[in-house]
Amino acid sequence: SQTIHQWPATLVQPVGSPLSLECTVEGTSNPNLYWYRQAAGRGLQLLFYSVGIGQISSEVPQNLSASRPQDRQFILSSKKLLLSDSGFYLCAWTTGLSGNTIYFGEGSWLTVV
Amino acid sequence: AQSVTQPDIHITVSEGASLELRCNYSYGATPYLFWYVQSPGQGLQLLLKYFSGDTLVQGIKGFEAEFKRSQSSFNLRKPSVHWSDAAEYFCAVVSGGSYIPTFGRGTSLIVHP
Numbered sequence: 001s002q003t004i005h006q007w008p009a010t011l012v013q014p015v016g017s018p019l020s021l022e023c024t025v026e027g028t029s030n031p032n033l034y035w036y037r038q039a040a041g042r043g044l045q046l047l048f049y050s051v052g053i054g055q056i057s058s059e060v061p062q063n064l065s066a067s068r069p070q071d072r073q074f075i076l077s078s079k080k081l082l083l084s085d086s087g088f089y090l091c092a093w094t095t096g097l098s099g100n101t102i103y104f105g106e107g108s109w110l111t112v113v
Numbered sequence: 114a115q116s117v118t119q120p121d122i123h124i125t126v127s128e129g130a131s132l133e134l135r136c137n138y139s140y141g142a143t144p145y146l147f148w149y150v151q152s153p154g155q156g157l158q159l160l161l162k163y164f165s166g167d168t169l170v171q172g173i174k175g176f177e178a179e180f181k182r183s184q185s186s187f188n189l190r191k192p193s194v195h196w197s198d199a200a201e202y203f204c205a206v207v208s209g210g211s212y213i214p215t216f217g218r219g220t221s222l223i224v225h226p
Contacts, residue, residue: 006156032212034213042218043203043216043217043218043219044203044216044219046213049212049213051212088154090156090157092157094212100212101147101159101162102147102205102214103159104149104156104157104158105156106155106156107154107155107156109154
């Protein structure tokens, strides 16, 4: 069966520090991968998605970036964190096209101080 | 462009009472529809989904949803709520030919004993 792993689960980072969140999917190949952010008390905001290695689409301009160095690995990064980057970050995946179910990781809590 | 409206930010029910969470979507053709549940600090778990066929869909944890094309709605129901159902509920839609879901802003369910 397919599983998704996301880490770290929680982190507290100072303003201006770098960020790296990692997500890996097991049990499938060539998944579509997604990074969402959920600010406190708010809905889901799609940040990036990827349909293949090295293919990244950005939905929201910001100081975050994403990379997909391997088929089932998706990384969210920042060179310099802002206070507004605090939130709950969710990695997700799906296979195939058009309407397939999206499955989520357990999320990463980021607090920028 | 597709959009999803969850008109209720908070819903409060007593344990054992019935529940209906509303979801309306905007899309020309029949979309793929989903309901997810999120417990505090957790990822999103799929409750149920509608792709085609029977408009009444059964899901996990005793939930069901009914697709009504004429009303562009996909409301989530449960006949008797348990205290453990307290969580955030998200409706999502994916249009045909797309692999990017649009999520509603979520409805927070509060269950009173």
